[in-house]
Amino acid sequence: MNRAATVLVVEDDAAMRDSCAKLFRLEGYQVAEAPSAAEALKEIARRDDIDVVLTDLKMPGMDGVTLLKEIKRLAPDVDVVLMTGYGSIQSAVEAIKHGAADYITKPFDTNELLMTVGKIVQLSGLREEVSRLRSELRRKYRxxxxxxxxxxxxxxxxxxxxxxxxxxxxxxxxxxxxxxxxxxxxxxxxxxxxxxxxxxxxxxxxxxxxxxxxxxxxxxxxxxxxxxxxxxxxxxxxxxxxxxxxxxxxxxxxxxxxxxxxxxxxxxxxxxxxxxxxxxxxxxxxxxxxxxxxxxxxxxxxxxxxxxxxxxxxxPLCERREDIPALVRHFIDTFNETFDRTVNGISDEALDILTRHDWPGNVRELEGAVEHAFAVGKSHVIQAGELSIHLAARPGPGGHDVKFQTLTEAERDLLVQAMTAADGNKAMAARLLGISRPRLYKMIERHRLRD
Missing domain, CATH: 3.40.50.300 (P-loop containing nucleotide triphosphate hydrolases)
Structure with missing residues (x-):
């Protein structure tokens, strides 16, 4: 967690309560104090930043176990640590079953207390991080x-x-x-x-x-x-x-x-x-x-x-060409962040080329084509000349202006273009071509290209 953790100390013995509060403040914690379970519940209801409650097990009125149950009902994410004497360890163990994070026996060493609470705060932070990452994944892949x-x-x-x-x-x-x-x-x-x-x-x-x-x-x-x-x-x-x-x-x-x-x-x-x-x-x-x-x-x-x-x-993408403009817009937004660029859109001519292409590599190939334009282009609007030559040279279905090459020649040309655009970075070249790196290595070897 980014902020300093807040510990609520619940203890009817004023000297013990004050001693624990001072110890936590010296370690950089935010500290709240309560002389009874009833006051502790009021404090928890009043504020939402309490992370750990350190409470005595034996107190007048409501005891620590009852307080624990009420805390778990009101604020389930707040961790509770019980302080107990040797004769009450069985009660503390029972409290663990009701959701207590840990217990510590009196008299305790200050380092032991700090270590116990520190461990709980660390685990709480990890839980928050896991929850945040899961939320990010859900937003990304929803x-x-x-x-x-x-x-x-x-x-x-x-x-x-x-x-x-x-x-x-x-x-x-x-x-x-x-x-x-x-x-x-x-x-x-x-x-x-x-x-x-x-x-x-x-x-x-x-x-x-x-x-x-x-x-x-x-x-x-x-x-x-x-x-x-x-x-x-x-x-x-x-x-x-x-x-x-x-x-x-x-x-x-x-x-x-x-x-x-x-x-x-x-x-x-x-x-x-x-x-x-x-x-x-x-x-x-x-x-x-x-x-x-x-x-x-x-x-x-x-x-x-x-x-x-x-x-x-x-x-396949060729069966849903009407989705290509939206996909291109999405990839422009993505690569603006990746390349730290401000590309505002794509020219009508370039979009027409992309829309008419057959896309044998489907959405992955389209993503590579947009990334190629980012890698080689400098303008704020993607132009036809910034697309791969194999895209710009093909009129698409029904066209008649194709300049034919052998498949081997075309593959070699594409490989050279990708490696040039990627400045020799094989991982980026593979992404531009929409293929895996092992396949790229085989192509480099087959065409006898130098690194």
């Missing part, structure tokens, strides 16, 4: 942040609405770059499991002999290299969502174990004899033809039915 008003996107929104109001499994299908993970995050962060973790895994990026261990965990010594226990990603996603990207790249044998986990809601780590219950919502995605994979016996049909309780098909 349902209405997905851009597009086209008819085909309206159908997507209806499915997202159904998915976020349920705990059913979801299968998201669509070409690369269409925004499948964004849809998955909208379902999670705007849905019933928003307070739980969102755990993504790209099934294509994990070695086939390790993916089972990654998902379900393992016991130490279960296989060569298992030097310590691993809980696995299913367990990490407990109470939240596990996002299985590129699900069709999952090994066939692992698919059977995934199916059982979905059906039984239990998992067993590799090398473990015990099963553990889980509470995980699974969202999967793919850019491949699911039905073909089923016919080719590379994807289990029964797993498909289990995953596709709700199926969402995200359309």
């Amino acid at each position: 349902f209405d942040n997905i851009i597009g008003s086209s008819e085909c996107m309206q159908a997507v929104y209806k499915r997202i609405e159904a998915a976020r109001n349920s705990n059913s499994s979801v299968l998201i299908c669509g070409d690369s770059g269409t925004g499948k993970e964004l849809v998955a995050k909208a379902i999670h962060y705007d849905g019933l499991r928003a307070e739980g973790p969102f755990v993504p895994i790209n099934c294509a990026a994990i070695p086939r002999d390790l993916i089972e261990s990654e998902l379900f965990g393992h016991k130490r010594g279960a296989f060569t290299g298992a030097v310590s226990d691993s809980a696995g990603l299913f367990w990490a996603a407990n109470g939240g969502t596990l996002f299985l990207d590129e699900i069709l790249d999952m090994p066939y044998a692992t698919q059977a174990k995934l199916l059982r986990a979905l059906q039984e809601k239990r998992i067993r780590r590799i090398g473990d004899a015990q099963e553990r219950p889980i509470d995980v919502r699974v969202i999967a995605s793919t850019n491949q033809d699911v039905q073909r994979a089923i016919r080719d016996s590379t994807f289990r049909e029964d797993l498909y039915y289990r995953l596709s309780v709700i199926r969402i098909d995200v359309p």
Whole structure:
């Protein structure tokens, strides 16, 4: 927390109360004092900045445990620490069950008291930070942040609405770059499991002999290299969502174990004899033809039915060209912040080029095109000449002015342009081209380009 924490000291012994208050003030805390539980409740009702209440367990009138219960009813986020004598430790332990943060026995060392309260203040700050970050994630990935008003996107929104109001499994299908993970995050962060973790895994990026261990965990010594226990990603996603990207790249044998986990809601780590219950919502995605994979016996049909309780098909960008102006505006706002620029818009000519382009890389490619214009351009309005040559040279569907190159020539030219625009930065060049860095490295090697 940014401000100094406030401690309310509740103690009927004036000397003890004054001593504790002085100690906390010397350590930089804001301090309030109350001689009784009744006065403490009035103080808590009067102000909203109290973080920790330090109260005696035994006091005339209302005792510390009753005060604790009232505080948790009035201000559940306020932490309570009880001071007790050795003969009342059992009562203090009982108070922990009612929500007390900790207790300390009299007579206590001042360092012990400061350490106890300091630890609680630190944990409270961490809880506030987690809450703030979760709120930011919910704002960033909420349902209405997905851009597009086209008819085909309206159908997507209806499915997202159904998915976020349920705990059913979801299968998201669509070409690369269409925004499948964004849809998955909208379902999670705007849905019933928003307070739980969102755990993504790209099934294509994990070695086939390790993916089972990654998902379900393992016991130490279960296989060569298992030097310590691993809980696995299913367990990490407990109470939240596990996002299985590129699900069709999952090994066939692992698919059977995934199916059982979905059906039984239990998992067993590799090398473990015990099963553990889980509470995980699974969202999967793919850019491949699911039905073909089923016919080719590379994807289990029964797993498909289990995953596709709700199926969402995200359309390619070429099928929703009317959404391109809004997407461009969004990316301009994003890159104005990234590049510390003030680009106010895009020229009609440049927007026409973007609207007519086929966008095989979909929204990701469009984002890269706008970033390219920011990287090479200097004007306050994106001009046609600031777009990639492969965009500006193509009239789009129905045009006749295309200057043909071989695919190899075109790829090399694009690679050189991207590397030049990115000033040799491979990560940025990959983003401009809408590809992964490993693929960029292969292209550089294939065309024998120097760094």
